Amino acid sequence: MQLARRNHHHTFLLLFGIMVWWYLPTSAQVNLSGKSGLMYTPSAVMTDDGFFRIGYNYNPIRYGLRGRNENPERILFANVTILPRLEVGVTLLQMIDTPTSDVSEGIGDRGMDLRYQVLKETEKRPGLAVIMTVPFTIDGAMLTHVVVATKHFEIARDWKLEVSAGYGSPYFVYRQGSTTTNYSFLSNFVWQKKSTWRYRNHYLEGPFGGLSLSFRQKAGFMAEYDSQHLNVGAYATFFKKWTVQAGWLNGDQFMFGTSFGVNLLKLPRKVK
Amino acid sequence: MIKSRLLILVGCLGAGQLLAQTVSPKDQKLSRNFENVWIDSLTKTVYYEQRLYRNPFIGLHEMRKVVKDSSIRDFVPLMQGLPIAKYRLGPTLEVLPLSEQERLSHRALSVFPYQRRDYKFDFWIQPVFAARFGNFLKPVRSNASILLQSQVYLLPGLTLYWGVLFPITNELDNRPQIIRPAPVFLNKFYAKKDHFVSASLGFFHNDKYGLNVQYRRVDFNKPWSYGLEIGVTGNYYYPRGGIYYDQLYELLLLADVAYCFRPLDLTLKLTGGQFLWNDKGVRFDFIRQFANVEIGLFAYLTQNGSTAGFNFAVPIPPGKILQGKKVRLRTTEEFRWEYMYAGTFKIGERYQVGYQLDQRLRQYHQFYLQRQYQQSK
Numbered sequence: 001m002q003l004a005r006r007n008h009h010h011t012f013l014l015l016f017g018i019m020v021w022w023y024l025p026t027s028a029q030v031n032l033s034g035k036s037g038l039m040y041t042p043s044a045v046m047t048d049d050g051f052f053r054i055g056y057n058y059n060p061i062r063y064g065l066r067g068r069n070e071n072p073e074r075i076l077f078a079n080v081t082i083l084p085r086l087e088v089g090v091t092l093l094q095m096i097d098t099p100t101s102d103v104s105e106g107i108g109d110r111g112m113d114l115r116y117q118v119l120k121e122t123e124k125r126p127g128l129a130v131i132m133t134v135p136f137t138i139d140g141a142m143l144t145h146v147v148v149a150t151k152h153f154e155i156a157r158d159w160k161l162e163v164s165a166g167y168g169s170p171y172f173v174y175r176q177g178s179t180t181t182n183y184s185f186l187s188n189f190v191w192q193k194k195s196t197w198r199y200r201n202h203y204l205e206g207p208f209g210g211l212s213l214s215f216r217q218k219a220g221f222m223a224e225y226d227s228q229h230l231n232v233g234a235y236a237t238f239f240k241k242w243t244v245q246a247g248w249l250n251g252d253q254f255m256f257g258t259s260f261g262v263n264l265l266k267l268p269r270k271v272k
Numbered sequence: 273m274i275k276s277r278l279l280i281l282v283g284c285l286g287a288g289q290l291l292a293q294t295v296s297p298k299d300q301k302l303s304r305n306f307e308n309v310w311i312d313s314l315t316k317t318v319y320y321e322q323r324l325y326r327n328p329f330i331g332l333h334e335m336r337k338v339v340k341d342s343s344i345r346d347f348v349p350l351m352q353g354l355p356i357a358k359y360r361l362g363p364t365l366e367v368l369p370l371s372e373q374e375r376l377s378h379r380a381l382s383v384f385p386y387q388r389r390d391y392k393f394d395f396w397i398q399p400v401f402a403a404r405f406g407n408f409l410k411p412v413r414s415n416a417s418i419l420l421q422s423q424v425y426l427l428p429g430l431t432l433y434w435g436v437l438f439p440i441t442n443e444l445d446n447r448p449q450i451i452r453p454a455p456v457f458l459n460k461f462y463a464k465k466d467h468f469v470s471a472s473l474g475f476f477h478n479d480k481y482g483l484n485v486q487y488r489r490v491d492f493n494k495p496w497s498y499g500l501e502i503g504v505t506g507n508y509y510y511p512r513g514g515i516y517y518d519q520l521y522e523l524l525l526l527a528d529v530a531y532c533f534r535p536l537d538l539t540l541k542l543t544g545g546q547f548l549w550n551d552k553g554v555r556f557d558f559i560r561q562f563a564n565v566e567i568g569l570f571a572y573l574t575q576n577g578s579t580a581g582f583n584f585a586v587p588i589p590p591g592k593i594l595q596g597k598k599v600r601l602r603t604t605e606e607f608r609w610e611y612m613y614a615g616t617f618k619i620g621e622r623y624q625v626g627y628q629l630d631q632r633l634r635q636y637h638q639f640y641l642q643r644q645y646q647q648s649k
Contacts (some may be wrong), residue, residue: 016362050562080567082560083536087376089571107411110613136580136613140389184578185571264562270325271333 006184024057027214028243029203029222029235030259032057033091033142034077035115035131038210039233039255040203040226044129044150046117048263049084053077053258055243059099062253065201070096071103075142080264085117101259111140126151126163135173136185141199145169146208157214162212168204168227172250202228208253222247303338304595305331307392308350311377316343317358319378321350322425323394326587326605327564328635332359349636351381352461354638357492361537365645369390379428391598395422398435398454398604399588400477404444404616413443418493419454421604429461431628433474452510453590459626466491470629478623480505482520486629492638495534499630501526505623522548524622526550529556530630536638537561541630548621551576555620561640566631572577572612572620579619581612585631 031037034055036045047053059065059073066073074096079089094108112134121127126149133143148166155161176188195204203226210224219236224247233247233255246256303309306599310319318339322331322518332347339593344422347359350372360366398421403414415614421435436455442449457474490497503524508517526648553574561569564587571580588603595602608631612619634640 052565082558082567082569083538088582104410107405110405185579185580186573263565264565266563267644267647268327268330268564270330271644 014144027260028217028237028259029086029245030055030057030077030257031241032059032075032255032257033111033113033144034075034079034259035087035091035113035144038164038212038222038247039231039245041164041166041210042115042129042131042144042148043090043162043210043212043225044117044119044127044148044166044206045162046119046120046127046129047081049081050263050265051081051261052264053259053261055257056241057255058161059255060253062247062251064095065093065203065254066095066109066199068201071101079113079115079261080207085120087115087117088117089113090156091142093140109140109142111137111142113144121151130259133172133188135175137174138177139198141201142203143172143194143197144204145194146173146204148208149207160214160217162214163209165207165209166212167207168206179191187189218257299338300332301342303335304597305550305592306338308353309384310381311339311344315346315374317346317374318343318344319348319350319355321353324591324605326585326635327644329648331646332361332449332641334363344649348378350388351463351632352423352429352431352459353425354463356463356633359641361645365638365642367636367641374465375464379547382428391422391425393422393599394602395420395600396602397421397588397603399607401609402444410443415442415444416440419618421454424459429463431459431461433457433459447509448512450510450512455626459624468629468633470625470627470632472625476509476625477503479507479509480522480623481508481517482506482522484524484625486625488633490633490637492636494590495532495639497530497532497630498632499526499528499530500631503623523550524548528630530634531615532637532639534539535643537640537643539634547574548623549576549618551618551620553620559634561634563644570610570612572614574620576619577614577617579612579617581610581614581616583608583610 029040029157032040036047037043053076058074061072062069064073074094077089079087081181091111092108095103097103098228111167113131115129115131116132117129119128128149131144131146133140146166146168148164150164153161160228171191171193173189174192176190192272204228208225208227212220212222214220222233224231229250230246233245235243236244238244241262243245244258246254248254304322306320307569308321318335328349331349337345345360345362348355355370355375358368358370360368386432398419400419401416403412405412417440418438419435426432434456436641437452437454439449455476457472466489468488473483475481476539476604481485484503486501486539488497488499504520505522506518506520508515523546526543527536528541528543530539530541539559542554544551544554551574553572556571566585568583572578585593585606585608587605588607591602595600
């Protein structure tokens with residue numbers, strides 16, 4: 001009995017060691033809402049357990065999610081892989097004042113997204129992820145309801161190609177009501193067709209896909225079809241933690257962003 | 273009889289002296305991070321207190337460096353001068369309950385009040401930030417302040433918390449922005465086997481004064497734990513030139529049950545009872561303990577409505593700012609913040625005392641410390 005328990009204990013430690021030290025390579029670039037991805041599109045690139053990311057994105061005026069040609073927007077985001085396959089992200093989308101269009105609103109759109117890694121990528125098959133803006137949302141312009149697959153290929157020494165393809169649901173669920181009258185976050189759920197939603201931005205509505213070509217995971221080029229337009233971009237990562245990226249949307253306007261990521265499961269420096 | 277045992281009593285300064293021949297100046301400096309250090313050379317046990325780190329594993333790790341004696345394997349962290357449990361560092365980290373004899377002998381030899389001998393005056397800077405979002409004219413309305421806080425150890429387990437509050441913003445109510453006392457209250461911590469109590473009396477955070485008692489039953493080796501909390505409070509604040517307070521009329525009465533999943537250090541907790549404003553209902557918590565940081569998601573279902581949100585607890589860098597033998601200034605070891613989408617509907621509201629017993633105790637759980645111990649090897 002005693003022995004069996006001890007073995008059990010060792011198995012636990014071994015499993016534990018594998019869990020902590022083994023992980024698939026993570027790409028640093030993120031999409032508009034702060035998920036692993038390219039520019040507008042998310043990917044199924046797995047994030048390590050305990051990975052925490054915070055960042056900022058700028059979305060240009062002609063592609064504003066709240067309204068085309070009205071205001072450019074900034075997106076602040078933070079997300080954490082709170083369980084080995086589950087990521088939780090919070091976003092704040094704010095319109096930026098312009099000389100002709102003053103912003104009059106509250107703090108902005110507060111959003112929450114969940115991302116679940118259904119399949120981990122292996123040699124043979126791509127990784128698969130489902131991403132969903134929480135249905136408790138009352139009002140939101142940056143809505144993600146997608147399923148996406150991603151596969152990596154080593155095409156030359158130090159060069160990796162990442163290929164993603166996904167589909168954005170044309171329908172979603174939200175909570176009907178207003179922020180001042182609705183206090184039950186589990187009520188008033190309704191189906192909504194995305195194309196007739198109050199913000200007709202068609203963000204991630206229908207099929208999308210993208211490619212990223214990276215050099216040692218430090219820098220790379222990106223190209224995507226975001227379900228509406230073709231976008232190209234580039235990124236670079238410094239000190240393994242800090243990423244800067246930019247994209248040229250529809251050959252027309254530029255978006256850019258930056259993010260910082262650390263793993264919260266890493267031992268504190270004082271203990272090393 | 274107990275006193276005849278070879279037990280070395282040393283304060284923080286004493287630890288430095290005792291270990292002076294065996295440790296480098298760097299480790300000697302490290303020893304200043306600790307207080308109330310006792311080395312029982314008969315049982316090869318170190319008793320110590322550290323107030324610097326939110327993550328007790330850092331304290332454990334540093335204490336091990338300070339004692340340098342490889343025959344010492346048992347470490348007993350103290351809280352407000354009282355032992356929490358015994359941690360044995362071998363191939364794995366084991367948590368052993370302290371026997372009544374051990375508690376008694378530690379108590380018989382501890383000299384209170386500590387401040388009479390080698391007591392360290394520990395001051396910490398604690399930011400407080402409450403905000404309401406969404407107003408069109410002023411998107412973020414906040415009440416922010418900086419607290420300079422300290423503690424005075426009076427008796428074993430009994431501590432006076434006190435401090436000074438420096439206001440920064442206040443757009444939530446029209447109370448004057450004056451430099452005033454930070455929460456001032458007495459806290460009694462009590463530990464025996466699996467039973468822990470934290471009782472507070474005085475002026476708390478969130479403008480509440482009164483009495484708050486928290487009880488928790490937890491075996492640090494097991495996943496289940498249970499808690500009870502009762503509070504009787506009223507409101508207070510500082511108008512210009514005085515103090516205003518109303519009657520003790522609010523009852524907070526909560527019971528909870530929690531389960532900790534290994535090896536994720538994920539705690540699921542269900543709390544039910546009466547929150548402030550007579551709001552009865554339940555709260556569900558999903559809490560993940562990472563290394564220094566804790567992140568949680570939660571939901572409320574109460575008479576006043578239902579809502580959800582997230583919270584986190586982080587240490588504020590840089591930690592130590594100035595540290596001498598007798599005085600220390602540091603940033604808080606724990607900043608906690610909670611966001612929920614509740615408008616002004618008074619869903620599941622509560623107040624903060626100095627520390628919440630369950631939050632403090634889960635940091636001493638074997639699962640959480642074991643993971644870091646194995647990672648550090």
